[in-house]
Amino acid sequence: MARVVPLLLLLLLVVWPCPAASAGRNDDPPGASCYKRLFSLGDSITDAGNLASVAPNTSVLAFPYGETFFRRPTGRFCDGRLIVDFIAEALKLPFLTPFLAGKTAADFRQGANFAVSGATALSQQFFKDMGLDLAILPPFSLDVQLEWFKRVLHLLGPTEKERQDIMSSSLFLLGEIGINDYNHPFFQNRSFVDEIRPLVPKVIEKIENATKVLFGLGAKTIVVPGTIPVGCMPRYLTMFQSDNPGDYDAAGCIRWLNDFAEEHNRALRRMLGQLRPRDDHPGVAVVYADYYGAILEITRNPLKHGFRKDVALTACCGDGGPHNSGTLIACNATSVLCPDPSRHISWDGVHLTEAAYQFVAGGVLDGPYAAPPILSKCRC
Known part of the structure; x- marks a missing residue:
């Protein structure tokens, strides 16, 4: 299917590396990956079970979560696989073990998932100082996840040389992270102008620091995704519904919310573009993954990509209303459930369906929503 190539897609620091470790090398086993392992950090878009390990009563551990692919709940806020799962499959790697579910080095031999649903780039203390209710704000910020990664790195590589080999032969997915820094104050009715919008440079600085640490x-x-078009998400459409037609774009998304998401993404691209590898760290590359552009494409042109137009802005699993997303956590065993999640973009009003995540992952793996796409290195 033809896709519209988004503007300002890539921020690549150096020429895409094409090392001898690429797939197809004579001493590689059949089906070997161009990356030996995958490590991911982030929030619920990437979490494959970390929150479920510390919150066993969370709704994500109840049916119908996981119904499409796994046939059971797995701790993913989705009906099936996430973007990170599709990336792992494409790289011929197993699904990543959530950090909080692993115990030994063998559990993380081919990578690990440190993402936690609800996680923020900024620290929990930062939001406590803002006076936010921390009941649904987990203490697993980006800095915490980086410390978890360092623990796994030392577990896998007792020596410096082993750790360097691990780092140089691994792919890092740093995000999506940042949307919850805005979500938490949004959901607690904080001022957009005075409290939420000023968070953007602070969030970008945290992502920059994490990139430099890696x-x-x-x-x-390192692949660094931008945030999603929140103005197209059913939960936001319900929260910020307006009687003014001018507040909506042609697809029915809320303009000012998407403008804000684009503001974050512009700042992220600008920061990545200003990064330069130090002389003692040559050959490194950062790729901006355009989750925003990919999701906007299927929202604006759902039929073209196999989705239903009449439910493009409606949650598959929810609690009724025009967008089937009347509350924040609207998906559970008694929810209004659509008959075919593969035709829906939104799963539960905040997160996407497996089908939508597959589209995004395909655009990052093969283009045009990352350039060069992840798999281009594997075809050297």
């Missing part, structure tokens, strides 16, 4: 440890390839 560089410093020896990472060679």
Whole structure:
């Protein structure tokens, strides 16, 4: 299917590396990956079970979560696989073990998932100082996840050389992270102008610091996704519904919310573009993954990509109303459930369906929503 290539897609620091470790090398086993392992950090878009490990009563552990692919709840806020799962499959790697579910080095031999649903780039203390209710704000910020990664790195590589080999042969997915820094104050009715919008440079700085930490440890390839078009998400459409037609774009998304998401993404791209690898860390690359552009494409042109137009802005699993997303956590065993999640973009009003995540992952793996796409290195 033809896709519209988004503007300002890539921020690549150096020429895409094409090392001898690429797939197809004579001493590689059949089906070997161009990356030996995958590490991911982030929030519920990437979490494959970390929150479920510390909150066993969370709704994500109840049916119908997981119904499409796993046939059971797995701790993913989705009916099936996430973007990170599709990336792992494409790289011929197993689904990543959630950090909080692993015990030994063998559990993380081919990577680990440190993402936690509800996680923020900024610290929990930052939001406590803002006076926010921390009941649904987990203490697993980006800095915490980086410390978890360092623990796994030392578990896998007792020596410096082993750790450098691990870093240089791994792919890092740093995000999506940042949307919850805005979500938590949004959901607690904080001022957009005075309290939420000023968070953008602080969030970007945290992502920048995390990127530099990974560089410093020896990472060679880091994929940094932008945030999603929140103005198209059913929960936001319900929260910020307006009687003014001018507040909506042609697809029915809320303009000012998407403008804000784009503001975050512009700041993120600008920061990545200003990063330069130090002389003692040559050959590193950062790729901006355009989750925003991919999701906007299927929202504006759902029929073209196999989704239903009449439910493009409606949650598959929810609690009724025009967008089937009357409350924040609207999906559970008694929810209004659509007959075919593969035709829906939104799963529960905040997160996407497996089908939508597959589209985004395909655009990052093969283009045009990352350039060069992740798999281009595997075809050297």
